[in-house]
Amino acid sequence: MWSKTHISVRKVGDVAIVDVTGSLTEGSEKEMDTAYQQAQNEGLTKILINFDRQSFITSAGFGLIVKLIWQARNSGHVLRVAHTSDQTRELFDVIGLTQSIDVFDSEETALAEF
Numbered sequence: 001m002w003s004k005t006h007i008s009v010r011k012v013g014d015v016a017i018v019d020v021t022g023s024l025t026e027g028s029e030k031e032m033d034t035a036y037q038q039a040q041n042e043g044l045t046k047i048l049i050n051f052d053r054q055s056f057i058t059s060a061g062f063g064l065i066v067k068l069i070w071q072a073r074n075s076g077h078v079l080r081v082a083h084t085s086d087q088t089r090e091l092f093d094v095i096g097l098t099q100s101i102d103v104f105d106s107e108e109t110a111l112a113e114f
Contacts, residue, residue, distance in 0.1 A: 007031045009038045015114055016044040017107065021052040024061030032064050036071065045077045046114045050107050051084050062095065069100050082110040 005022040016039030024032070039047050049065070051057075057065070065081070072079035082104040084092065092098050104110035 005031060007035045009035045011042065011044065012111060014044060015046040015048055015111060016042065017048045017050050019050050019052075020055055023056040023058065024064060025058045026060035026063075028061060029064055032068070036068060040075070040077075045075075047072065047077055047079050048107065048110050048114075049079070049081045050110075051081070051088070053083060053085050055085070055088070057088055057091070062091070062097070065097065065101070069097075078114065080104060080110050080114070082107045
């Protein structure tokens with residue numbers, strides 16, 4: 001069974017960091033939407049989804065990321081992902097998401113590249 005998702009938002013400079021622990025699943029949609037909305041409400045246009053290395057993403061979770069990519073593009077925001085497990089990074093490559101979103105090994109590297 002997947003671990004419960006916890007999503008929180010914090011601000012570093014002009015970047016909203018959406019920290020994700022646990023499993024990103026279809027049940028995470030409301031919490032992820034709330035986090036994205038919080039970043040928008042604060043006027044932040046740079047958003048980093050920062051995973052815990054033990055996080056797991058289901059196919060529906062990848063669907064949520066695709067939805068966020070479209071929302072970010074339509075809003076003129078920059079969206080990036082950091083700190084995924086090696087397996088998750090490989091899935092980003094296999095399903096072609098790395099063509100649409102930058103994936104970084106660490107939060108620090110992603111922040112430096114904004």
